[in-house]
Amino acid sequence: xxxxxxxxxxxxxxxxxxxxxxxxxxxxxxxxxxxxxxxxxxxxxxxxxxxxxxxxxxxxxxxxxxxxxxxxxxxxxxxxxxxxxxxxxxxxxxxxxxxxxxxxxxxxxxxxxxxxxxxxxxxxxxxxxxxxxxxxxxxxxxxxxxxxxxxxxxxxxxxxxxxxxxxxxxxxxxxxxxxxxxxxxxxxxxxxxxxxxxxxxxxxxxxxxxxxxxxxxxxxxxxxxxxxxxxxxxxxxxxxxxxxxxxxxxxxxxxxxxxxxxxxxxxxxxxxxxxxxxxxxxxxxxxxxxxxxxxxxxxxxxxxxxxxxxxxxxxxxxxxxxxxxxxxxxxxxxxxxxxxxxxxxxxxxxxxxxxxxxxxxxxxxxxxxxxx
Numbered sequence: 001x002x003x004x005x006x007x008x009x010x011x012x013x014x015x016x017x018x019x020x021x022x023x024x025x026x027x028x029x030x031x032x033x034x035x036x037x038x039x040x041x042x043x044x045x046x047x048x049x050x051x052x053x054x055x056x057x058x059x060x061x062x063x064x065x066x067x068x069x070x071x072x073x074x075x076x077x078x079x080x081x082x083x084x085x086x087x088x089x090x091x092x093x094x095x096x097x098x099x100x101x102x103x104x105x106x107x108x109x110x111x112x113x114x115x116x117x118x119x120x121x122x123x124x125x126x127x128x129x130x131x132x133x134x135x136x137x138x139x140x141x142x143x144x145x146x147x148x149x150x151x152x153x154x155x156x157x158x159x160x161x162x163x164x165x166x167x168x169x170x171x172x173x174x175x176x177x178x179x180x181x182x183x184x185x186x187x188x189x190x191x192x193x194x195x196x197x198x199x200x201x202x203x204x205x206x207x208x209x210x211x212x213x214x215x216x217x218x219x220x221x222x223x224x225x226x227x228x229x230x231x232x233x234x235x236x237x238x239x240x241x242x243x244x245x246x247x248x249x250x251x252x253x254x255x256x257x258x259x260x261x262x263x264x265x266x267x268x269x270x271x272x273x274x275x276x277x278x279x280x281x282x283x284x285x286x287x288x289x290x291x292x293x294x295x296x297x298x299x300x301x302x303x304x305x306x307x308x309x310x311x312x313x314x315x316x317x318x319x320x321x322x323x324x325x326x327x328x329x330x331x332x333x334x335x336x337x338x339x340x341x342x343x344x345x346x347x348x349x350x351x352x353x354x355x356x357x358x359x360x361x362x363x364x365x366x367x368x369x370x371x372x
Contacts, residue, residue, distance in 0.1 A: 048083025069126030074133035223338030
């Protein structure tokens with residue numbers, strides 16, 4: 001992996017942008033994200049199959065349009081869009097059109113029917129799905145100084161050393177005040193919980209660029225559903241020292257913006273959500289889409305050992321996707337566009353019997369502790 005560090009001091013947003021997406025950036029490497037970390041997409045084909053079922057439910061809610069789009073944001077090497085299209089029933093697949101949105105070059109082996117774009121297509125009807133995209137949208141980092149003032153953190157891009165810069169101002173200060181208060185005068189109103197006064201060294205990632213990026217992605221939909229999946233935190237329990245970190249070859253590492261590692265931070269999904277949006281856990285979403293970690297009946301081992309082993313392996317993969325303390329705790333931000341909000345309740349409902357009419361919506365009503 002070539003390094004892009006110059007020894008310059010810059011804000012984390014600018015340094016990360018160059019380190020991840022510049023000409024020699026981390027995401028330009030031939031191995032792609034799968035070479036360094038394991039997402040739900042790489043963990044099991046059950047994930048793509050579940051997203052395909054969600055796309056079918058969106059299709060029903062939209063009245064089965066002549067062209068049904070599936071947009072894979074931050075597509076990596078196109079693994080999710082490929083899996084989703086392959087898992088669709090023939091009738092839906094005949095109307096489906098796949099888009100992969102990624103800043104790296106198109107893989108040579110990708111199905112020619114999948115359109116490769118650097119930005120989401122405009123005016124589409126269907127499902128836009130962003131799995132672990134927003135955590136890689138670069139953001140500034142703020143830290144409280146000895147006088148209680150939040151300041152922009154500067155980083156030296158060749159070794160990751162940090163120092164404090166100017167006080168946070170403008171729209172970024174407004175974002176902190178509303179979503180992640182770090183100064184006593186920024187203590188939230190009654191509708192945003194607080195956990196004590198800020199202290200020297202308290203940190204926050206300023207999520208404004210992610211809010212803007214998500215709003216832009218949602219705006220590309222004419223009608224349908226946009227979903228953002230990521231590790232997240234919420235106003236009631238922001239991490240006091242932030243979450244900025246790095247990953248390289250499957251291991252967490254210090255974040256150094258020199259192009260040698262991924263740089264990521266958890267997402268304030270509550271700040272990203274637009275009116276009508278809703279957040280549930282991945283565990284609740286996938287279970288409602290038919291992904292269960294339940295073990296197969298032991299009697300199957302006696303009657304069909306091969307099927308039992310196959311079902312047992314699938315149960316293990318499903319358990320990883322829905323595990324507490326792991327992928328199951330990820331947030332799914334669901335944002336309907338041009339369809340009535342009540343239909344979101346049927347999108348994740350269990351499949352009705354074949355002789356029943358389609359569910360009147362998209363998502364089942366999940367338990368309160370699974371909904372943020």
